[in-house]
Amino acid sequence: MKRLQSKTSKLKLTLALGLLTSLVLAGCGQNTTEETTTVDTLKPEFASRLDIYTPVTLTADLSHLSDKQKQMLAVLIDASKIMDELFWQQAYGKNKDEFLASIADEKTRTYADVNYGPWDRLQGDEAFLAGQTAKPLGAQFYPEDMTKEEFESADIVDKTGLYSVVERNDKGQLYSVPYSVYYLEKLTKAAELLLKASKLASNKEFANYLKLRADALLTNEYQASDFAWMDMKSNSIELVYGPIENYEDMLYGYRAAFEAYVLIKDMAWSEKLVKYASTLPELQKGLPVADKYKAEMPGSNAELNAYDVVYYAGHSNAGSKTIAINLPNDEEVQLKKGTRRLQLKNAMQAKFDKILLPIADLLIVPEQRENITFNAFFNNTMFHEVAHGLGIKNTINDKGTVRQSLKEYASALEEGKADILGLYMITQLFEQGVITEGKLEDYYTTFLAGIFRSVRFGASSAHGKANMIRFNYFAENNAFKRNEQGLYSVDMTKMRDAMNGLSKLILTIQGDGDYTGVAKLVAEKGVIKAQLAADLERLTTANIPVDIVFEQGKEVLGL
Numbered sequence: 001m002k003r004l005q006s007k008t009s010k011l012k013l014t015l016a017l018g019l020l021t022s023l024v025l026a027g028c029g030q031n032t033t034e035e036t037t038t039v040d041t042l043k044p045e046f047a048s049r050l051d052i053y054t055p056v057t058l059t060a061d062l063s064h065l066s067d068k069q070k071q072m073l074a075v076l077i078d079a080s081k082i083m084d085e086l087f088w089q090q091a092y093g094k095n096k097d098e099f100l101a102s103i104a105d106e107k108t109r110t111y112a113d114v115n116y117g118p119w120d121r122l123q124g125d126e127a128f129l130a131g132q133t134a135k136p137l138g139a140q141f142y143p144e145d146m147t148k149e150e151f152e153s154a155d156i157v158d159k160t161g162l163y164s165v166v167e168r169n170d171k172g173q174l175y176s177v178p179y180s181v182y183y184l185e186k187l188t189k190a191a192e193l194l195l196k197a198s199k200l201a202s203n204k205e206f207a208n209y210l211k212l213r214a215d216a217l218l219t220n221e222y223q224a225s226d227f228a229w230m231d232m233k234s235n236s237i238e239l240v241y242g243p244i245e246n247y248e249d250m251l252y253g254y255r256a257a258f259e260a261y262v263l264i265k266d267m268a269w270s271e272k273l274v275k276y277a278s279t280l281p282e283l284q285k286g287l288p289v290a291d292k293y294k295a296e297m298p299g300s301n302a303e304l305n306a307y308d309v310v311y312y313a314g315h316s317n318a319g320s321k322t323i324a325i326n327l328p329n330d331e332e333v334q335l336k337k338g339t340r341r342l343q344l345k346n347a348m349q350a351k352f353d354k355i356l357l358p359i360a361d362l363l364i365v366p367e368q369r370e371n372i373t374f375n376a377f378f379n380n381t382m383f384h385e386v387a388h389g390l391g392i393k394n395t396i397n398d399k400g401t402v403r404q405s406l407k408e409y410a411s412a413l414e415e416g417k418a419d420i421l422g423l424y425m426i427t428q429l430f431e432q433g434v435i436t437e438g439k440l441e442d443y444y445t446t447f448l449a450g451i452f453r454s455v456r457f458g459a460s461s462a463h464g465k466a467n468m469i470r471f472n473y474f475a476e477n478n479a480f481k482r483n484e485q486g487l488y489s490v491d492m493t494k495m496r497d498a499m500n501g502l503s504k505l506i507l508t509i510q511g512d513g514d515y516t517g518v519a520k521l522v523a524e525k526g527v528i529k530a531q532l533a534a535d536l537e538r539l540t541t542a543n544i545p546v547d548i549v550f551e552q553g554k555e556v557l558g559l
Contacts, residue, residue: 042108046120046128050107053114054545056350058552060264060308069237072200073262073310074559076239079193080260080313082186083241087258087314089183091248092117093140103129114319114549121319122457122464122546137408138251142166146174148251160404162256163220163243179243180220187217194241206235213241226328230337238263238307238342240325245315246403246411253403253410259314261325266345269306273343273382276304279434280338280389283425287390288500293511296335296392303338304382308346311552320457320547323348326385326418331393331401341385343378350548351453352377358544360449363535365489371445375437380447383422388414390421395513405513412526413518416466417506423447423499444490448480455528456536456546465526472525473502486535 042050062070088096099118103109111128112118119125119135127134136144142151143166151159151166154174158164164176180187191214198210209232212225222242232238240263243256287294316322325342328334352374360372392402399405406413426443429435451471457464474480479495480488509517528536 041130042105042111043128043130048540049120049123049128050111051543052122052540052546053549054354054547055551056347056354056548057556058310058312058346058550059556060310060346062264062557065236065264066202068200068202070559072197073237073557074554075193075197075200076237076262077311077554077559079190079197079241080262080311082190082193083258083260084313084317086183086186087248087318088116090140090257091315091318116318136251139248139255139257140165141249141255142251143168143174150174151252160252160254162246162254163222164255178220180218191215191217197239201235201237203232203235203237205232206237206239210239213239217242223330223333226330226333227337229328230333230340233303236265236267238265240316240327240342244327244329248315250408253406253408257315259316260311261309261313261316261322261342261344262311263307263309263342263344266306266308269343269345270304273304273306275434276382276386276429279425279429280386283428284390286428287421287503287507288424289504289507289511292396293392293507294390295396296394303340304343304386305340306343306345309344310557312550317550321347321351321550323351324381324385326388334389334393339389341382343382343385345378347548348378348381349374354548355545356446356449356453358542359452359539362538362542362544363452363486363488364445364449365483365487368441368445368489371439371442372449373438373442373446376442376446377450379426379435379437380422380443380450383425384418385422387418387421387425390425391417391507392511396511397513399513402510402513406510406515406518409515409518409522412465412469412522413506413510416469417503417510419466419470420499420502420506424503427496427499441490441492444492444495448474448488448490448495452536452539455532456539465522468528469521469525470502471532472527472529473505474498477501482531486538 062073065073085096092099100109100112103112108129115121115128117135118127118129118132120128125135136142138144138146146166146168151174156166156174156176158176158178161176163179165179165182166174166176168174194210194214194217198207198214201207201210205228209225209228212228213222216222216225225242238261240259240261242260243258245259246253246256248257249255281297284294284297312321323344325344326339327342328339333339356377357372360369364372394401395405402414403410423443426435427440430440430443451467451474455464455467455471457467474495477494477498478491479498480490482488505521508514509521
């Protein structure tokens, strides 16, 4: 998604900060007081969902880190907690502590904490507490009473920007406020902690990134720190931090949500992945679509690395947990530098062991269960992230970026593209002998089992919609069979044909900026049909968890 970077000068920023007091009086500042209300009890139909997350202790081997590095790790976790607070504000808006304290039942309170509000993120954002209204599509990025027609006809500075909140003044007019102003108090504290961490960093590139990211929080200009993040090569500790993904804005997909990951690099696994990074340009040329839809050439110096993640915060910790990252999202940085792909190995292993293997035992035919491997799961996930770099970021018919043209559907289609092109890349590289581990059947069968895992995330997430579109497209094209016992098997030839067909469809919609086409695709195929719903219910009956929730923090790590 293109970073529409604000070019605000330091002088303009100073003037903007000078207006902060009046903006707070106008109602755009952070909530300082909240009326205490009593939240109604859990709706009975959600009682069975309180146990859909299984706990995982988030640890890593820190024995190779110096005392200073461990001190820095503790500071980075403290800084990440601020991203968590900010995301609560973006997602829910009201006072988090008062909201959670008003829920008497401990399990329900924990469920609300996991969901960052009273809406079930893995069940279409339905309110699971009685008396709660529907979640606003625009979260807290826009006035809740704002209509699309009003927004689209309004003259607003930074209208489609990633780093601003849209407010309404006392005359009822819409205007935008930069994050650096709107969230000034918390972002100032966050910047101070990043600067503190930079002084503890022994790696100069990482220290420089932390300083630039701290500056970005206060200036609303993130591109310089994105470039610096791309230049880091040898740091053993990693931080992903700030307003990054725009999935929370389900009204337009414009605004970015705050999140953080604190990670420890796995040097041995990272070394195994080096050979794949240079394959993107050649794979781009071979995409199964007309040349005009692959005219942009991705950067060839993209990085692939494996990490153990030790702390999640904000958007990354809400509902289903991310197991791989592809950043930065700024198209200009991507075209010049490529992207970095971070595979979160310990979280990935937890999902494989606790969720994917039990699903395969219940839904995949016995003769293909041996094809479900962690290596295939790891690579399928990794190449999903790599595949974000394929295709094009700008439409071929002057409609602007793909993100702007497809609006609220852009994220779902982008995730769908990454899923299907990831499998395409694996197929090509396996047949070229670049990938040598396992059999191609491993990747295809694990891919199918992975759909059953991910489709349980529901329709409210971009990933959930993407999974349902892919499952229904595959079903219509006989990529798999379902026998009388309700067990699924992969048809290798037909799955490959379906893979190419769906790749072409998605890349064409993106390149054309076809908003009507993607809306139709989501409406027709982004749904869970009766047979699949029944099979997913079998997973629930078998008490197979939907996702994981973390026991994490400085105490868990012994810091």
